[in-house]
Amino acid sequence: MTTFYKEHTKVFASVDCIIFGFEDNKLKVLIGRRQMDPGRGEWSLYGGFISADESIDDAASRVLNELTGLCSVYMRQVGAFGRVDRDPGERVISIAYYALINVKDYDDRLRKQYQLEWVDIDNMPPMYSDHREMVLQARHIMQTKIKTEPVSFQLLPSLFTLTQLQRLYEAVNGEEVDKRNFRKRIKDMEFIEKTNLIDKSGSKRGAALYRFNNNMYKEDPNFKL
Amino acid sequence: MTTFYKEHTKVFASVDCIIFGFEDNKLKVLIGRRQMDPGRGEWSLYGGFISADESIDDAASRVLNELTGLCSVYMRQVGAFGRVDRDPGERVISIAYYALINVKDYDDRLRKQYQLEWVDIDNMPPMYSDHREMVLQARHIMQTKIKTEPVSFQLLPSLFTLTQLQRLYEAVNGEEVDKRNFRKRIKDMEFIEKTNLIDKSGSKRGAALYRFNNNMYKEDPNFKL
DNA sequence: TCAAAAGTGTTAGATTTACACCCATGA
DNA sequence: TCATGGGTGTAAATCTAACACTTTTGA
Numbered sequence: 112m113t114t115f116y117k118e119h120t121k122v123f124a125s126v127d128c129i130i131f132g133f134e135d136n137k138l139k140v141l142i143g144r145r146q147m148d149p150g151r152g153e154w155s156l157y158g159g160f161i162s163a164d165e166s167i168d169d170a171a172s173r174v175l176n177e178l179t180g181l182c183s184v185y186m187r188q189v190g191a192f193g194r195v196d197r198d199p200g201e202r203v204i205s206i207a208y209y210a211l212i213n214v215k216d217y218d219d220r221l222r223k224q225y226q227l228e229w230v231d232i233d234n235m236p237p238m239y240s241d242h243r244e245m246v247l248q249a250r251h252i253m254q255t256k257i258k259t260e261p262v263s264f265q266l267l268p269s270l271f272t273l274t275q276l277q278r279l280y281e282a283v284n285g286e287e288v289d290k291r292n293f294r295k296r297i298k299d300m301e302f303i304e305k306t307n308l309i310d311k312s313g314s315k316r317g318a319a320l321y322r323f324n325n326n327m328y329k330e331d332p333n334f335k336l
Numbered sequence: 337m338t339t340f341y342k343e344h345t346k347v348f349a350s351v352d353c354i355i356f357g358f359e360d361n362k363l364k365v366l367i368g369r370r371q372m373d374p375g376r377g378e379w380s381l382y383g384g385f386i387s388a389d390e391s392i393d394d395a396a397s398r399v400l401n402e403l404t405g406l407c408s409v410y411m412r413q414v415g416a417f418g419r420v421d422r423d424p425g426e427r428v429i430s431i432a433y434y435a436l437i438n439v440k441d442y443d444d445r446l447r448k449q450y451q452l453e454w455v456d457i458d459n460m461p462p463m464y465s466d467h468r469e470m471v472l473q474a475r476h477i478m479q480t481k482i483k484t485e486p487v488s489f490q491l492l493p494s495l496f497t498l499t500q501l502q503r504l505y506e507a508v509n510g511e512e513v514d515k516r517n518f519r520k521r522i523k524d525m526e527f528i529e530k531t532n533l534i535d536k537s538g539s540k541r542g543a544a545l546y547r548f549n550n551n552m553y554k555e556d557p558n559f560k561l
Numbered sequence: 562t563c564a565a566a567a568g569t570g571t572t573a574g575a576t577t578t579a580c581a582c583c584c585a586t587g588a
Numbered sequence: 589t590c591a592t593g594g595g596t597g598t599a600a601a602t603c604t605a606a607c608a609c610t611t612t613t614g615a
Binding site: 514516517536539540541542 | 577579580586588
């Protein structure tokens, strides 16, 4: 700690975004083909360099917005990845973030324009550098968060059925749960409100639509699944 | 992702070490006076720049070793901190790590030589930049880890009493627990072995010394406090 | 009329919590 | 002999997990 800044080497710093979506009862990740050497053409997360005038968090939001057009998305840091040879070209330290989006909010034309694909987290292709590791770490964080924090709703439409919520929970954790026990726990949480609306898309009978009431949650923030 | 590396700016990247120790039934953090402008003289974590030929993890281990002389210490990443103005001099992104050491393994002369102090985590002085935030985030990680992973033993001597273990647990979580219930849970974990040794330093009667058996833990890694 | 998803309660077992006294010893 | 920390068990309450049938309706 007696040294000076100028004696040290600078590095490139980037962010990589793990964009989670929920579709066909599966947890999916948005990935594309890397457009840049080295590694051009490999499956890769979408990322970008951190510029001099933005925080890391801001860089992550910017990159996500560039790609999806979405703002105010739920994003959290996964961590910094910094193996010396993680980027074959230059020394690049990358900070991974995961984002939770509702697939329906995301314009599918944009997805095609960038040639991105939603891939099942349980069936990812080989990926560039340490990107697979980033995704798996993000999933692990999600698995612990989803049990005690109301993050699921970020991945669902604002109105959702209990079956959707259950399938999401199962997809994140990779294991099935009992329907009756699951619903019992939901009923105990007053901030998951039943509406009068019915979704007929998933069944003939129709299922009640629910909504997450954030104000009510803040009054009594007890979430336990 | 169609841009080139050279169009981007590089930044300084550093690591900051949150060194936890357990002493006088309190969770403590090792901090010193910053030796460097800007911020010279403020209370600060110990850190160092990441050099070109080492991973972030290696940089953290190196810095810890420089300071304490210790190797193979339990260290985990807290996360990257990157507010634009977090370092008043230059743009520096810092990756925080926490380390768990047994205070007795650490040569107190070294502590004095570097003018470091063990401060109670519940009574930290104002600290340089975002260092307080780093410590609090690290503590939060510890609080969740200590419930499901055998990390406590990193902070204790290899032989310890159940009271010590309990006080540690209480110090990390900031709340007291019932002695009988605590010991019942310990008894269920076979990898916490009772030895024939007695520690007479804490009481007249003496307390049985226990030991963490890592091989046994690996056979049946179920930890729950 | 039937296939497919929605919706609903109970019970046994496991886990958690609360709680108070005797023991061994050195000063 | 007494002050100090070490050590121990039980019972009530709560939580968890397992389990199956009826409802609705569009095709």
